[in-house]
Amino acid sequence: MTPVLDTAIAPAIRSDIQARLDRIEADHDVRLLMAVESGSRAWGFPSPDSDYDVRFVYVRPRDWYLSLSPGRDVIETPIEDDIDLNGWDVRKALGLLLKSNAVVNEWIQSPIRYRPDDPFITKIAALADRVLDARALAHHYSRLGRDAADRWLDGIDDVPVKRYFYALRPALAIRVLRLHQGIRPPMNLQALVAMAELPGAMVSQIETLVAAKARTNERDNGARVPDLDRLIRDEIGRASDLPKPDPDARWRDEADKLFLELVNT
Incomplete structure (x- = not known):
C-alpha cells in the first residue's frame, strides 16, 4: 500500500477530519475500511485554497444487507470548513471495482490516508490488480x-x-x-x-x-x-x-466471497 504523506495535511486539519470520521461511524452504525484524500492534495498539485476531498469505504452490520428494501449505498455530508467528506458502501465499491472503475482504484492507491486501512483493503487491492481492464x-x-x-x-x-x-x-x-x-x-x-x-x-x-x-x-x-x-x-x-480484455466470470465469484467474508465477521 502507498505510504502516508504525513506532512501533506496539517495536524489540526487531520485531527478535525479524523473526529468527523469517528462521528460518521457512530451516527450511521458503520465501520470504515479506509479513509483517504482523493483530490488535488493527493494528486500532487494542491493550491493554497484547495478543499480537502475525503473519501471512505465502509461496511454496515450484516443484517442491514438482508433487508428487502435496500438502503442508500452512499454517505454524504455537507462541505464545512473546506472539508468535503463522502463515502461508499463496500458492496457498491466492489461492484464498481469489477468494472475497473478508476475512482475506486485511485482511492485504494491514495498517498494520503486519514486512518490505518482495515486488513480487508489489502484483499480488495489484490482483486483490483487481477480484474484490471x-x-x-x-x-x-x-x-x-x-x-x-x-x-x-x-x-x-x-x-x-x-x-x-x-x-x-x-x-x-x-x-x-x-x-x-x-x-x-x-x-x-x-x-x-x-x-x-x-x-x-x-x-x-x-x-x-x-x-x-x-x-x-x-x-x-x-x-x-x-x-x-x-x-x-x-x-x-x-x-x-489498449487491448480489450477477455471476460472472466471468476472475478465476480471472488468478489462475492470477499463480501460475504467481510459481513460475516
Whole structure:
C-alpha cells in the first residue's frame, strides 16, 4: 500500500477530519475500511485554497444487507470548513471495482490516508490488480481529459492552471497504461511522471507548473506550454490503443466471497 504523506495535511486539519470520521461511524452504525484524500492534495498539485476531498469505504452490520428494501449505498455530508467528506458502501465499491472503475482504484492507491486501512483493503487491492481492464481505465481518463480540455486545448489563450492539470493527469495516466500494461496507474502526478518516460525538459515544465499552482488560487490563469498541449492532445486520443480484455466470470465469484467474508465477521 502507498505510504502516508504525513506532512501533506496539517495536524489540526487531520485531527478535525479524523473526529468527523469517528462521528460518521457512530451516527450511521458503520465501520470504515479506509479513509483517504482523493483530490488535488493527493494528486500532487494542491493550491493554497484547495478543499480537502475525503473519501471512505465502509461496511454496515450484516443484517442491514438482508433487508428487502435496500438502503442508500452512499454517505454524504455537507462541505464545512473546506472539508468535503463522502463515502461508499463496500458492496457498491466492489461492484464498481469489477468494472475497473478508476475512482475506486485511485482511492485504494491514495498517498494520503486519514486512518490505518482495515486488513480487508489489502484483499480488495489484490482483486483490483487481477480484474484490471486497462482499456476501460484509459477510456475513463480519456473522457476526463477531454472534458477538462474542452474549448481551450485547440486555442491559444491562457487557461487556469487547475484546468491544465485536470487534463494533464488523465493524459499521463493513459501514457502509463500504454507503457506499463498490466499495472494500475498511480493517482499522484509525480508518480505518473516518474513512470511516463518523458523527456527531461518536459518533466521540468511540469515541475514549474506544480510550483506555480502551489502559489496561486484555483482559478488563476497560467501561460500555455506547447509541449504539454501536444502531450495531452496525443494521449487522450489513444485510449483505444489498449487491448480489450477477455471476460472472466471468476472475478465476480471472488468478489462475492470477499463480501460475504467481510459481513460475516
